[in-house]
Amino acid sequence: MTHLTLEQLVQLREPGLEPGVSSLRAHLAECPQCQAEASRLDQRSARLRALPALRPARDHWSALERQFKVERRWRLVRRVSWIGLAAAAGFAVMFAIRAARSPSGPSKQIAIDEAKARSQQLEQLIQSYNPDARVTDGRTVRVAGELEDRIALLDQQLAAASRLDPRGRDAQLLGLWRQRVGLLNALVDVHMTRANAVGY
Amino acid sequence: MQGLSIFQSAMTDTYVLADAPALLARARAGDLTAFEQVYRAYEVPVYNLARRICRTVEDAEDVVQETFFEVCRSIHQYRGDGSLWGWVRTITASKALMRLRRNKYRDADEFEDELHRAPRNDSGLRMDLEAALERLPETSRAVVWLHDVEGYTHEEIAGMMGKTVSFSKSQLARAHTRLRRWLGEEPAA
Numbered sequence: 001m002t003h004l005t006l007e008q009l010v011q012l013r014e015p016g017l018e019p020g021v022s023s024l025r026a027h028l029a030e031c032p033q034c035q036a037e038a039s040r041l042d043q044r045s046a047r048l049r050a051l052p053a054l055r056p057a058r059d060h061w062s063a064l065e066r067q068f069k070v071e072r073r074w075r076l077v078r079r080v081s082w083i084g085l086a087a088a089a090g091f092a093v094m095f096a097i098r099a100a101r102s103p104s105g106p107s108k109q110i111a112i113d114e115a116k117a118r119s120q121q122l123e124q125l126i127q128s129y130n131p132d133a134r135v136t137d138g139r140t141v142r143v144a145g146e147l148e149d150r151i152a153l154l155d156q157q158l159a160a161a162s163r164l165d166p167r168g169r170d171a172q173l174l175g176l177w178r179q180r181v182g183l184l185n186a187l188v189d190v191h192m193t194r195a196n197a198v199g200y
Numbered sequence: 201m202q203g204l205s206i207f208q209s210a211m212t213d214t215y216v217l218a219d220a221p222a223l224l225a226r227a228r229a230g231d232l233t234a235f236e237q238v239y240r241a242y243e244v245p246v247y248n249l250a251r252r253i254c255r256t257v258e259d260a261e262d263v264v265q266e267t268f269f270e271v272c273r274s275i276h277q278y279r280g281d282g283s284l285w286g287w288v289r290t291i292t293a294s295k296a297l298m299r300l301r302r303n304k305y306r307d308a309d310e311f312e313d314e315l316h317r318a319p320r321n322d323s324g325l326r327m328d329l330e331a332a333l334e335r336l337p338e339t340s341r342a343v344v345w346l347h348d349v350e351g352y353t354h355e356e357i358a359g360m361m362g363k364t365v366s367f368s369k370s371q372l373a374r375a376h377t378r379l380r381r382w383l384g385e386e387p388a389a
Contacts, residue, residue, distance in 0.1 A: 006380065007373035014354070014369075033387065040385055041376060045348040047329055053248040056264060057257070061239055064268050068232060071273070 004034045009041050077140055087189055088147060091182020108170045115177035122184035131191050140190060147187045154180050217241050220284055227275050239268055242285065246292045249350065252333070253296035253342045255303070263299055267292045290360075293346060297360055300338050332382040336375055343368055344375035 004012075008024050028034050131144065154176055161172045217223060217238070226234035243264065250263035270291050278287050333341060342361075346352045347368070352360075354368040361368070380386055 005373075006377050007370070010373045010376060011369065037387060040380070044329075044376065044379060044383070044385070048333070048344070049349050051330065051333075051349075053244050054251045055244055056247040056261065058261075060243070060261065060264055060268070061236055064239065064265060064272075065232060065236070067265070067269055068235065068272055071269075072230070 003031060004028060004037070006037070006041070009034070009038050012038070013041070083189065085143060085146070085186070088150070088183055088186035091185055092179050094182065108174055112170065112174050112177055115174065115181050118181050119177060119184060122181065122188055125188055126184070126191065129188075129191055144187060144190050147183055147190065151180060151183050151187070154183065217284055221280070224275070224278070224280070224284070227272075235268075235272055238271065238284075238288075242288050245285070246288065249289060249292045249345075250296045252345045252349075253293070253338070254299060255338060259299055259303070260296075263292065263295045266295045270295070289350065293350070293352075294360055297342060300342065328383055329379075332379050335382065336378060340371050340375035340378070343371040344379075347372055 004024060004027060009028075012021065012024055012028060028038060158173065158176050158180070161169060161176055164172065223234050223237055227238060246267050247260060247264050250267070251257065251260035254260045254263060267288065271288055274291075278284065333344075336344070339361075343357055346357050346360075347354065354365045354372075357368040358365045
């Protein structure tokens with residue numbers, strides 16, 4: 001007489017009726033040896049379940065807590081970074097529209113002077129904050145770097161625009177100066193908002 | 201931990217967290233003390249499951265960290281359809297199995313020699329079973345633990361391991377064949 005293999009006994013423990021299982025069940029019902037083997041299988045599983053739980057040798061909470069706090073800070077910086085970029089884009093669009101409707105003649109020169117003054121104020125504000133001397137995470141550095149690159153590009157455009165024919169020059173200069181103010185505002189937001197958020 | 205009580209069944213299948221809805225609401229709001237309560241409630245079963253699957257203590261500890269970090273990050277995705285422990289347990293099993301795959305532990309066949317050298321009449325049954333379980337190849341051990349102890353079906357195990365149902369069934373049978381031999385429980389010829 002051929003007894004059931006362990007694989008077949010394992011199969012019989014599963015719910016459902018697979019092809020060929022009924023004949024195995026019939027054998028099991030009549031064979032004391034296979035019944036004893038099935039019983040040992042069940043007992044082994046029960047003993048596995050009864051094994052005492054292995055416990056960690058050390059507490060992981062403090063490490064996890066640190067990880068959670070770092071993750072939370074990253075999320076905040078990401079959010080602030082996006083706000084900064086969105087603000088920069090918004091300012092750029094706003095100033096482009098304003099430039100299209102810019103005043104003419106002497107009033108245009110006054111508007112340029114105002115934008116220049118505002119630009120200087122913002123630069124002084126950033127200098128007084130002194131971001132280079134502070135601990136800054138990689139993402140803030142990247143966003144601030146992007147804004148600074150765009151400001152550098154604007155400075156080149158301003159230099160080129162100042163050499164243009166006086167007729168179209170003022171309108172272009174005004175638009176560029178206003179864009180510069182917008183980007184500097186965004187840069188201030190990135191540095192200052194982050195500083196406030198993380199408690200520096 | 202104040203305000204926290206845990207009921208654990210004999211099968212380590214049910215860990216009920218007292219006042220779970222309120223605790224989860226606090227955890228979802230980012231309250232770290234709520235996360236600590238979740239951690240305290242499940243650290244032992246999570247470690248135990250990870251340790252039963254992973255080869256080393258270090259791997260199991262890493263799985264514990266990864267699991268709770270994932271729980272923290274994904275707590276918004278838990279909708280309360282099943283038990284919280286069921287959800288945490290599945291994350292743990294997935295992380296542990298992922299680590300198993302990543303580490304590319306020794307192939308099961310390398311254990312054949314050890315299998316033939318295994319003692320047949322060890323004294324102290326519990327120690328025998330612990331030692332025999334520890335000695336199983338990683339995949340077989342993971343399957344027998346997930347199926348026989350944690351109560352996962354072959355379909356669920358196959359899904360978590362990225363294998364077929366037949367693979368899970370054959371690994372379970374192989375595990376029991378080896379355990380039977382190592383524990384000296386083979387039927388007399």
